[in-house]
Amino acid sequence: MKIKNEKLMGLGNKPIVLENEEVTFASICIGAVLAKGEQETGTMKFSNYQLAEKLAAAKVDEDIELTIEEAKVIKDKVGTHYTAVLVGPIYKLLEKIE
Helix, strand or coil, rough: EEECCCCCCCCCCCCCEECCEECEEEHHHHHHHCCCCCCCHHHHHHHHHHHHHHHCCCCCCCCEEHHHHHHHHHHHHHHCCCCCHHHHCCCCCCCCHH
C-alpha cells in the first residue's frame, strides 16, 4: 500500500510546525519508530530501524510503499509516543490505506 509523505495538517487545517519547520508524515513516523519501546528485542529494533530508513528516503509529497505490518508498527508507535495533535493526522492518513 502507498501513502504520500505529505505535510501534516492540524486543527483548522493549518500545517503542524515543530521547531520552526512544517512536519511531514515521514518525519513524525521516524521519531516514533525509533523511540524506545517496552520489551523490544534486538530484531524488533533492527526492523524499526529499517522502517525508519525507508521513511527517511522519501521526499515531501512522494509515495512511500508500506506493508500492512509496517503500517501497524507506525500506528502503534505513534499512538504510544505522541499526543493527539500528531496522532490524529497520522491515523487519518493511515486509515486511507487500510
